[in-house]
Each structure stands twice: as C-alpha cells, then as structure tokens.
Amino acid sequence: MTHSTEAKSRANRFWREYRGTFAFLLLMLMFRSAWADWMTVPTGSMNPTIIEGDRILVDKHVFGLRLPWTLTRITEGRDPQRGEIVVFDSPVDGISLVNAGETRRRGAG
Numbered sequence: 259m260t261h262s263t264e265a266k267s268r269a270n271r272f273w274r275e276y277r278g279t280f281a282f283l284l285l286m287l288m289f290r291s292a293w294a295d296w297m298t299v300p301t302g303s304m305n306p307t308i309i310e311g312d313r314i315l316v317d318k319h320v321f322g323l324r325l326p327w328t329l330t331r332i333t334e335g336r337d338p339q340r341g342e343i344v345v346f347d348s349p350v351d352g353i354s355l356v357n358a359g360e361t362r363r364r365g366a367g
Contacts, residue, residue, distance in 0.1 A: 291326040293319050297345065299356050308343070308356065316345050 295316045302310035318324070322335025338344050343358040 288326040292324050297354055300353060304356065304358055307358070314343070314356070
C-alpha cells in the first residue's frame, strides 16, 4: 500500500466512524441557532424571580422562525406579550440581556 492510499483509507475509516457525531453536532447547532437555546442570566436585575447565574431555556421560534446562523426570518411570528421574559443582544457590546415585565408593541412610542 502506498502512503496516499493508506491515508485515504484512514480518512474513510474516520469518516465512517464519526459521521453520526458530526451530523448530531451540526443539527444541535442549527437547533440552537433557529429554534431554541439556553443561556445564563447575566445580571441580577430580575431578583428575586430570576437570579444572576440562573440558566433559562429560550423559545425562539414563537417570535418567528429564522434560517440558522442568520437574522433572516422564514415566518413572521408574534410580538412579545406583557409579562414575558425577553432575551435580546445589547447594541453596545453584543452581550445577551434578559428583560421581563412590560413590553411595548413594535412602532409604539
């Protein structure tokens, strides 16, 4: 066996062995990007309901399904309702922020 055919054989064996793992990781990352995600609460601004460091599950598809890893929306979704917890990225530094309570409709005020 030559060096190149031996390397191809090892690469094929590696791919056959781990392709399920790679498919799982890709699907999980797509799921987290477009459907739901979990995050850690960065500040204690919502004490005592949610404490700094708590982990929360974020349901993203309710407000519009997106193409994974983009901001392109496939469905319109709905606006947040009063009392819902909303997660958004800070326009200043990109950190995910958590907010709850009174929300305003788009275009209001």
